[in-house]
Each structure stands twice: as structure tokens, then as C-alpha cells.
Amino acid sequence: MTTIRRSRPDEGDRTVEIWRGAVDATHDFLSPEDRLSIEEMVRGFLPQAPLWLAVDANDYPLAFMVIDKGHMEALFVDPACRGAGIGAALVRHGLALHPKMTTDVNEQNSQAIGFYEKMGFRRAGRSPLDGQGKPYPLIHLKYGE
Template identity: 50%
Template sequence: MIIRRGTAADRPRALQIWRDAVDATHGFLTPQDRAEIDGMVQQFFAEAELWLVDGEDGRAAGFLIMDGDMIDALFVDPAVHGRGYGTALLNHALTLAPEALVDASEQATNALPFYEARGFVRIGRSETDPQGRPYPLIHLRYTG
């Protein structure tokens, strides 16, 4: 799988992947919080550096956003979960930041097993998300 830098033209597809993935894995979000977070993500995407992995059909299947050693976002289209796209993006993140950090939602049942199976260990927990909403986060670091 080839990881490539995203362009402005890739942002709508990345946003659709984010929406589809969140709708499939974050059923715990209230409709109001889901809408508010969607607006924040749209603003975030306007300036974020995207890394993408394309699917067999040539369309982006997932994306990664890094901030230094922090994996800010790693999402894969739920239609292609389990096909290695997330692992490919994570491996790319580790080439950029060998001691990567990531915050995973405690309530999203797919996130923690994904990261822990790939060498991340828990280093902390927050009761809320960065905006103070009641969505606990598990803080993880890659240890190999």
C-alpha cells in the first residue's frame, strides 16, 4: 500500500471518511456533540497536513494527521475496515514519529484494541475530551 500526501482536493473525501467512521464507531456521541465536532473537524481539515492511503479503486480509503509525535487522527472508511489500511497508515506514522503518542476514545470499542495490538501501551487517562465533553480518552505511547 502506498501512503501519499494529501492535497486540498482530498479534503472532502477525508471528511467523508471521518464522518462514516465516526458514525460507525462513535454511537455514544450525542447528536449535538456529533454536529459540533463535525464543524471543528471541517475547520481542522482546512489546515491539517493529510496523509492518505488509497484503496483498490483508487479512492482514498483512510487518512492520517500528525502533530509532531502525536497522531491527531487516523480513520479508515468502515467499508474497508480489516483490510490493512489502518495498519499501513499507522506504520507510516511510526516512520514520522518512532515514539508516537495517540489518544483513543475509551468508548470506541475498536480503537484501543487496534493500537494495543500494534505495540502501544496505556500511559494515562482523561475523564473528558479536550473540550470537556464526557468522553474519556486513553493516552497511549508506542513502545514497539
């Protein structure tokens, strides 16, 4: 059984571990330099960020989500748990809090785009660069309508 709850300060290392595994499994389009640079940035903010965690029956974090003002900034699932409905449970939780939630997905991450579209998101635009100005185009998605 999966439970969704807020993260605690002592779970920072585990959330970075989830992020690293998920990125390595799904973001093969990143250059090695950009991948390392992003991890350095993530290590600096993720442990203190207000996260929603999906945890197992032993309260062990399996996935996390970050939402800021109705925009899902991040959704990462431990690769060992992919396909088990954990990411979908987090998204449904986010939608219960923010029915018009938006998110951005790397255009090269076609699995993620398919996941969000299956969850009911639709494409609302595209940016040629990511949030750091790197050439990783983003697809802007919004839920509903």
C-alpha cells in the same frame, strides 16, 4: 494495493466523508448534539490539514492520519475498508517517522483501543474529559517500552 501519500487541497470533501463514515460506525457513544458540533469543527479544519492518506490503485482516498509533533491526532478509515490492514499500514508509516508516537483514544471506543494495543501501543494514562472538555474520557497511548 494501498499507497500512502500526502493529501492534496482538492481532497477535502473526501476526507470529511471518510471521517463522517468512520465516526458514525465507531462513535455511537457521542450525543447527537456533540456529533454535529464536532463535524462542524472538522469541516472547518480537516480539508486544509496536512494529512497522510492511504489511497487505492486508482489514487482514491480510503483512510487518513494526522500526526503533529509525534502525536497521532487522528486516524480514520472508510468503514467499507475496515479490517483490510489500511489503518495498520498508516500507523506503521507514522511509526517509521515517529518511533515513539503517542495517541489518544476515546475510552468508549474499545475496538480502537484493542487495535492500538495489538499494534504495540500501551496505556500511559487517562483523562476524564476529551480535548473539548466534554465527558468522553480519553485513554493516552504510547508506542513501545
